[in-house]
Amino acid sequence: MRGQVLLFFSVLSLSSVLGQVSYSIPEEMPKGSLVGNIAKDFGLDVKRLKSGKARIFTRDNDGYIELNNERGVLLIKNIIDREALCGQTTPCALHFKIILENPMEFYSVTIEITDVNDNPPSFEKNDVKFKISESAVSGAKFILDRAVDSDVGSNGLQTYKLQPTDNFVVKLHDQADGTKNVEMILDKPLDREKNEHLSLVLTALDGGEPQMTGTMQILITVLDANDNAPVFTQSVYKASIKENAPVGTVVVTVTATDADHGSHGKITYSISSILDHARGLFEVNDESGEIRLKGNVDYEKARTFQINIRASDDGGLVDSCKVIIDVNDMNDNKPDIHILSKSNVISEDANPGTVVTMINIEDTDSGENGNVQCSINDNIPFVMKSTTNDFYSLITDSGLDRETASEYNITVTCSDEGVPSLSSSVTLTLQISDVNDNAPVFERSSYEAYIVENNTPGLSIFTVRARDADWNQNARVSYILEDSSVNGVPVSSYVSVSADSGVIHAVRSFDYEQIKDFHFRVKAQDGGSPPLSKNVTVKMLIQDQNDNPPQVLYPVQTGGSLVAEMVPRSADVSYLVTKVVAVDVDSGQNAWLSYKLQKATDRALFEVGLQNGEIRTIRQVTDKDAVKQRLTVIVEDNGQPSRSATVIVNVAVADSFPEVLSEFTDFTHDKEYNDNLTFYLVLALAVVSFLFITCLVVIISVKIYRWRQSRIMFHSNLPVIPYYPPRYSDTLGTGTLQHVYNYEVCRTTDSRKSDCKFGTAGSQNVLIMDPSATGTMQRIQSEKSILDEPDSPLEVRI
Numbered sequence: 001m002r003g004q005v006l007l008f009f010s011v012l013s014l015s016s017v018l019g020q021v022s023y024s025i026p027e028e029m030p031k032g033s034l035v036g037n038i039a040k041d042f043g044l045d046v047k048r049l050k051s052g053k054a055r056i057f058t059r060d061n062d063g064y065i066e067l068n069n070e071r072g073v074l075l076i077k078n079i080i081d082r083e084a085l086c087g088q089t090t091p092c093a094l095h096f097k098i099i100l101e102n103p104m105e106f107y108s109v110t111i112e113i114t115d116v117n118d119n120p121p122s123f124e125k126n127d128v129k130f131k132i133s134e135s136a137v138s139g140a141k142f143i144l145d146r147a148v149d150s151d152v153g154s155n156g157l158q159t160y161k162l163q164p165t166d167n168f169v170v171k172l173h174d175q176a177d178g179t180k181n182v183e184m185i186l187d188k189p190l191d192r193e194k195n196e197h198l199s200l201v202l203t204a205l206d207g208g209e210p211q212m213t214g215t216m217q218i219l220i221t222v223l224d225a226n227d228n229a230p231v232f233t234q235s236v237y238k239a240s241i242k243e244n245a246p247v248g249t250v251v252v253t254v255t256a257t258d259a260d261h262g263s264h265g266k267i268t269y270s271i272s273s274i275l276d277h278a279r280g281l282f283e284v285n286d287e288s289g290e291i292r293l294k295g296n297v298d299y300e301k302a303r304t305f306q307i308n309i310r311a312s313d314d315g316g317l318v319d320s321c322k323v324i325i326d327v328n329d330m331n332d333n334k335p336d337i338h339i340l341s342k343s344n345v346i347s348e349d350a351n352p353g354t355v356v357t358m359i360n361i362e363d364t365d366s367g368e369n370g371n372v373q374c375s376i377n378d379n380i381p382f383v384m385k386s387t388t389n390d391f392y393s394l395i396t397d398s399g400l401d402r403e404t405a406s407e408y409n410i411t412v413t414c415s416d417e418g419v420p421s422l423s424s425s426v427t428l429t430l431q432i433s434d435v436n437d438n439a440p441v442f443e444r445s446s447y448e449a450y451i452v453e454n455n456t457p458g459l460s461i462f463t464v465r466a467r468d469a470d471w472n473q474n475a476r477v478s479y480i481l482e483d484s485s486v487n488g489v490p491v492s493s494y495v496s497v498s499a500d501s502g503v504i505h506a507v508r509s510f511d512y513e514q515i516k517d518f519h520f521r522v523k524a525q526d527g528g529s530p531p532l533s534k535n536v537t538v539k540m541l542i543q544d545q546n547d548n549p550p551q552v553l554y555p556v557q558t559g560g561s562l563v564a565e566m567v568p569r570s571a572d573v574s575y576l577v578t579k580v581v582a583v584d585v586d587s588g589q590n591a592w593l594s595y596k597l598q599k600a601t602d603r604a605l606f607e608v609g610l611q612n613g614e615i616r617t618i619r620q621v622t623d624k625d626a627v628k629q630r631l632t633v634i635v636e637d638n639g640q641p642s643r644s645a646t647v648i649v650n651v652a653v654a655d656s657f658p659e660v661l662s663e664f665t666d667f668t669h670d671k672e673y674n675d676n677l678t679f680y681l682v683l684a685l686a687v688v689s690f691l692f693i694t695c696l697v698v699i700i701s702v703k704i705y706r707w708r709q710s711r712i713m714f715h716s717n718l719p720v721i722p723y724y725p726p727r728y729s730d731t732l733g734t735g736t737l738q739h740v741y742n743y744e745v746c747r748t749t750d751s752r753k754s755d756c757k758f759g760t761a762g763s764q765n766v767l768i769m770d771p772s773a774t775g776t777m778q779r780i781q782s783e784k785s786i787l788d789e790p791d792s793p794l795e796v797r798i
């Protein structure tokens, strides 16, 4: 068909050119294919061709076409490749002449070779490699190799296609020489992090039918750019930490990632900002992002910390996050007891409810750890009262009594409710001050005191004592004798009470024979204001002393006259001669009298009844018995020592009175002589004693004088040793010591009597001795009055 069209075209050319014919054939026709029927086209007979030895004449391009003389047609001798024949030149034609001999004729033949799409576009290389930074911006151009298609016209290279089209588009760019540059243009930026290696296929397309393509692979390696900032996995990290956690505790680890590669992706952590109170408490490990505790966190100082952490890569891109660290409270604070005010002393009469101390409690922990309860030790009359939160007052619970407890140690213990609980305590010492609420109390409800009569005035008899449970001045007891009278005399003339000591003194010497007992009241009063007092009855019992010798009432002893009992010579045995009657004003044993016969003219004749003092005969009186019988009867009391009295009983054994009278005149003479003798002896003794004392005084005086003189002369610079004269002790019968002279003074109280009396100076109870035991009642009383005088002349001291 196609050949016919071309033939038609050549016929038209024939019409204009004699002897010239054109054919058009596609390239690549197989061998032997018919090109054209020249016999017909030139109007030649086949025979003529034969005879004319028709042949093809050409200078070049020989060998493609052959002439078949038999059929008068042109055939393909060898396959014609238009591209090889003409290259890109169009149109491409074979020109040759067909030469005939006999006659010589020639005809021109032109065979146009038309293109057949037999060549695909092709690239020089199968692949091409690019390295493109991901930071390349859109519009960046990359020149690609062009493809080549040896076909021409529409069979030639028409267009390119780039796939995939994600990032790049292909664009043809006309050059000045008419060629087109193939450009790969970055349309969308690359991202190494998404796709590090890209593989694109560039397809070159021709316009033939069927279309043919050629491809080239474009391998792109995306180079990293620091286009990714680090990114924290969380924008806010929350962590909590116990307060007092040890240094080095990992609090939290922050993590940032960086999609970049290498140093662009190497993240360094640092603290970007931190509030002052957290400064120095935390550190971040720059590589691992571990946040560690560097100092001590205290819940009471800060409960939360906020740290901004920055992550930066080497390219300088950063991200930051916030770390919020909550501090968990630990029960690490003891309750703090603060004493706002306190009284150290409280009066014992303080009313219940009196505030003693105000306390403020503070526990800086929170929640349970900071809930504080306070208590005090048991068994004390105080309670803790919570007034408001954290304020406690310690008040008295019941009445106080200093006498029971003068001091309280109040231990206030406050504990919080943490687990384990912490507590602290404080001890307050509270003194209870005294109030005069106790009267003095005597040791006994009543006293009985005994004093032996004849005491010295001023003698301390007895001590009453009262105690006062109060303190100090309130307990200072004074003793006061209460006014009363004894037998009409104020009691103060009998006894006195020492206000301080309670010692009761006798004001006077008591005489049992006059007063046997009396009582009085002593008041004990304390020094409080107002004072309190108590009184007590003291019963004073005076004890008898054997100070009275028996007194003979009968027979009456008269000075001059003689009384004699008459015993008739006819008296029988056990004849009651007389009865000695004596009394003793003392009492008890001291007044229990016994009678004994001390001397008798004839002891065999009389006896004295021991108890009753009856003098009886013990044998028959005979004529031989003297008329004048003298009996000395001693009456003794039973005191210790006993006292006695003697009585002389004259007995006349006679039947008639004149007989008696003549005999008894001697008695008085004898007696007078005896008395005189006694008197002289005493006088002599007194004189000798006086001389002795005088001599002694003179000698001692002389000695002292000389000794003093010698000291003044030779040792006048030495201190003078005072001289103490030898002392004369008044010790009775205790022997003589060196420098102590026992000196006895005997003095008659009745110039005619030889009684000797020993005075003991300073002795408490003065005993009156009457060794001769012949005194009468009157005499004893006069002696006593002398002893009662304070300046008794009986005492001599040198």
Ligand SMILES: *[C@@H]1O[C@H](CO)[C@@H](O)[C@H](O)[C@H]1NC(C)=O
Pocket (backbone or CB within 6 Å): 407, 408, 409, 429
């Ligand atoms: C109170 O405490 C003090 C000091 O520890 C102590 O001397 C005193 O005896 C205590 N008083 C009482 C009543 O326990």
Ligand SMILES: *[C@@H]1O[C@H](CO)[C@@H](O)[C@H](O)[C@H]1NC(C)=O
Pocket (backbone or CB within 6 Å): 482, 534, 535, 536
């Ligand atoms: C002595 O005490 C008694 C009670 O012990 C009292 O009745 C009396 O009035 C008191 N006497 C004086 C004088 O205070």
